[in-house]
Every structure is written in C-alpha cells, then in structure tokens.
Amino acid sequence: MKLSVKLFAGFLLISVLFTAVAIVNFRLSEAVIENSKWVSRSQIVVRNSAALQRNIIDMETGLRGFLLNGNETFLKPYWQARDQMPSLMQETRNFVTNLPDQQKKLDEIAELQQRLEKDFATPLIQMKRSHQDTIMTDRELDLQLEELVLGEQMVMDSIRAAFRAFNAIEYQVRADRSERLNKSINNTRQLSTILTILSVIIGLSWAYYITRLISNRIMKMVTLAEQISRGDYKTQIVDTGQDELSRLSHSLNRMSATIDETFTELDQKNKELDQFAYVVSHDLKAPLRGIEVASRWVEEDMGSQLPDNIKEYLKMMRARVHRMENLINGILALSRIGRTSQAKEQVDTNELLAEVVELLSPPPGFSIDVQRNLPTLHTVRIQLQQVFSNLISNAIKYHDKENGKITVRHHETEEFHVFSVTDDGPGIDPEYHARIFVIFQTLQERDALESTGVGLSIVKKIVELQGGTVWVTSEPGSGSTFTFTWPKHTVIEQEISSFV
Known part of the structure; x- marks a missing residue:
C-alpha cells in the first residue's frame, strides 16, 4: 500500500x-x-x-x-x-x-x-x-x-x-x-x-505508526548516506515496502551501486595513471640522466682543451636537465595529491614548523619568526608540511635582498584555522596574484632564477582539497603575505556530525 x-x-x-x-x-x-x-x-x-x-x-x-x-x-x-x-x-x-x-x-x-x-x-x-x-x-x-x-x-x-x-x-x-x-x-x-x-x-x-514508519526508513537512508560518505559504496537499503519511500530507497541503492561502479572504475584508471606516470617519468628521466652524464664525460675527456664558452654551455645544459627533472617530479607530486589515501594524525603545528625550518636551512641573513602556542590539528601531516615548506621556501627563493624576515602567524574562526606566511621581499603586482597559482607560471625568467612553477599550484590544490582557500596580499616593494585556511573538520566529518 x-x-x-x-x-x-x-x-x-x-x-x-x-x-x-x-x-x-x-x-x-x-x-x-x-x-x-x-x-x-x-x-x-x-x-x-x-x-x-x-x-x-x-x-x-x-x-x-x-x-x-x-x-x-x-x-x-x-x-x-x-x-x-x-x-x-x-x-x-x-x-x-x-x-x-x-x-x-x-x-x-x-x-x-x-x-x-x-x-x-x-x-x-x-x-x-x-x-x-x-x-x-x-x-x-x-x-x-x-x-x-x-x-x-x-x-x-x-x-x-x-x-x-x-x-x-x-x-x-x-x-x-x-x-x-x-x-x-x-x-x-x-x-x-x-x-x-x-x-x-x-x-x-496512526500518527505514531506513520511517524515511526517514515522516520525508520529515513534513518536507513541517512545511514546509507553516512556509509557512502565513509567510502562504503557497496551498502544497500533493504526495503520491502511498495510505496513512495520504497522508490526513493531503490533510487539510493542504484546511486550507491553507480558510485561503487564509478569509484571502482576510477581506482582502476588511477592505477593505470600511476603506472603510466611511473613509466613516463622513468623513461623521461633516463635520457636526462644520460645527457648529464655525457656532458660530464665531455668535460673530463676534453679537460683544459675545452673552450670556456663550451664549458658554460655544458653547465647551462646540466642546469636545464636538473630543471626538467624537478619539473617531472613536481608534476608527479601534483598529480598524486588527493589520489592516495593518507592517514590522519594529531599534528603539533609548532613541531611541524620547526622541522620545516630545519629542513629548509635558510641562509644566514634570514630570520623566521614563528608564532608560539600554535594549535594541534587532526590532519594529514605530510600535506600540511608540504604547504608550509613551499610557502616558506618561495619566500626565501624569491627574496631580493641578502637579509630577510619571514613571519608565520595564526588565528581562528568558527570553522577554520587561518595561517599566514609573510615576507619583506619585493612584493607582487596585484595583476599577477591569480596567475602565480597556475601551474608552470613564474614571474621571473627561469634562467634568472631556477623554478618549475609548480610549488604554488601544489599549495593551492592541497588547501582546496582540505576544504580551505589560499590567497596572496601584496604590493610591489611591500613584501607579500600568503594566507590559507585549514578547516577544523573535513567536509565528510562535518556531514557526519550534521546527521548526528
């Protein structure tokens, strides 16, 4: 009925x-x-x-x-x-x-x-x-x-x-x-x-019967949605009724089955893509390493007979080879973001930034001021570390003076942690603020400063994958501030808490 x-x-x-x-x-x-x-x-x-x-x-x-x-x-x-x-x-x-x-x-x-x-x-x-x-x-x-x-x-x-x-x-x-x-x-x-x-x-x-009938079946649908949100796409609703809610249950079951098929196919494609990327990167890196080795052999065989301009050309060639290799690594890193499941853990941001600063080994003329009492986050450690590493390394790399100061600050809103990385470098013209987050885009000639143009693209993709946003505030000659938001709860956790 x-x-x-x-x-x-x-x-x-x-x-x-x-x-x-x-x-x-x-x-x-x-x-x-x-x-x-x-x-x-x-x-x-x-x-x-x-x-x-x-x-x-x-x-x-x-x-x-x-x-x-x-x-x-x-x-x-x-x-x-x-x-x-x-x-x-x-x-x-x-x-x-x-x-x-x-x-x-x-x-x-x-x-x-x-x-x-x-x-x-x-x-x-x-x-x-x-x-x-x-x-x-x-x-x-x-x-x-x-x-x-x-x-x-x-x-x-x-x-x-x-x-x-x-x-x-x-x-x-x-x-x-x-x-x-x-x-x-x-x-x-x-x-x-x-x-x-x-x-x-x-x-x-009758009201109790109808209420229980509807609420129980709706709770089954909510449970199905929660299980789907947790990645269990094979779950199904058992509904023996023959009414309007049964049609909705059947539609949700078809949706779950379709999502399961889609994700199964997507996993297969990702595996194929990973295999393809590995093969391509291996096949591309092998000739690059061959070029670098050949250039060194030429220098060793010719010795002092090699003209200075040829030596300069060989160094330039090896630098381009290194850039190409870094570019391949950056592309692979960008493509893998969000496609591999990584476990979350409790991350002390103070310790994380101390490790990042130590690994970057900033030049003697640079000081990095990190705010104290930063929060502990439940998140993927490697992704947050990569964001801070790219922002701080960019602040050092693109600085126009021998001495510089970089500050890291934090404050909270109701839903987000807000971090900012500020430098006193040359600054960025507002017309280029959107461009710098596009892959392969740099503001200086690659020969003048070695850069792949992938770092900020990786930062943007990681932050947006977490449900946050990233932007830059800067004027020429006034330094730059890169700000990003990191949600206190992921999108899935928010949906689950809303159901509860």
Missing part, C-alpha cells in the same frame, strides 16, 4: 469517527430541543387547564352569589367566564391533538360544562329571576333550588375529577418525556465519550 494511501486512510477513519461524534451530538441537541418544546407545550396545557378550572369556578361562584341575594351584578363573572371557555378549550385541544386520552378528558370536561350550564345554571338563573312573578311559595322554591344546587355540585365534582385526571395524564406524559430525554442524554454522552476517546486513540496510534 502506498504511503499516501495509508495517510489518507488514517485521516478518513479519524474523520468518520469525528463525524459520528458530531452526528450523535446533533441528535442529542435535537432531543433536547424536542423535549424543550414538550416542556413548553406541557406548561401551556397545565396553564390552560388551570384557567379552565378558574373559569368554571368563577361561573359557580357568580351563580351562587346571584342565588343568595338575587343581584345581577354577581352574574358578571359568570358571563365573562362562560364567554372565554370556547376559545380557551380550543387552544388546549390544539396542544393535545396527538394525545387521545387527554382529548377524551377535554371532551368530557366540555360535556360536563355544557350540562352544568344547560341543566343547572340556566334553570337556576331563570328560576331566581322569575320568583317574584310566580305563585310558588318560598318553601317550594327552596326545594327546587336545593335540588338543582345539589345536581350542580355533583357536576362540579365530576368536572374537578376530570381536570385531575387530565392533569395527571399531562404530568405522566411529562415524566415519560423527561425519563426518555435523560436516558437519551446518558446514552449519547456515553457513546460520544467512547467515540471521542476511540478517535483520539486511533489518531495517536
């Missing part, structure tokens, strides 16, 4: 779980809203029920007041309550349309209210009003009134019982709704909590 598919599948699964949580919470909110509507409806139903009861009680109270003293004023609440009954009853019915038991009780209450009004209230009012116009005795009137009042009380008791039953049903409905809501809330909370925890666990687990 591709890595992108795994990532997408993980995000999709987490999204599904969070969507489920959102849906559950949405349903919970709908249940809460629905229950709130039921509570509001129930409150209105209970309020209307109480209002209906108050209206019927007002009718009863007004009727009894009128029956006691015959004052029509007491009937005013009766008429008002009776007029409000239809609309209030209809409004209550609208809220219990889906509850047949309450509908039935409302029908019962309405029937009892109509019976109360038709069979008892209206006859009582009419009887009380017509008492003065009838021939009925008070005793007969009281008996009839008492009979109607008893019937009215029985109807009122039935109405009250019907209202109690109606309210009981409403309270039961409200309790059932509350219980269902509480149960729904608890279930939803549990389900939401479980899904949320499950989402977090799966998300963290």
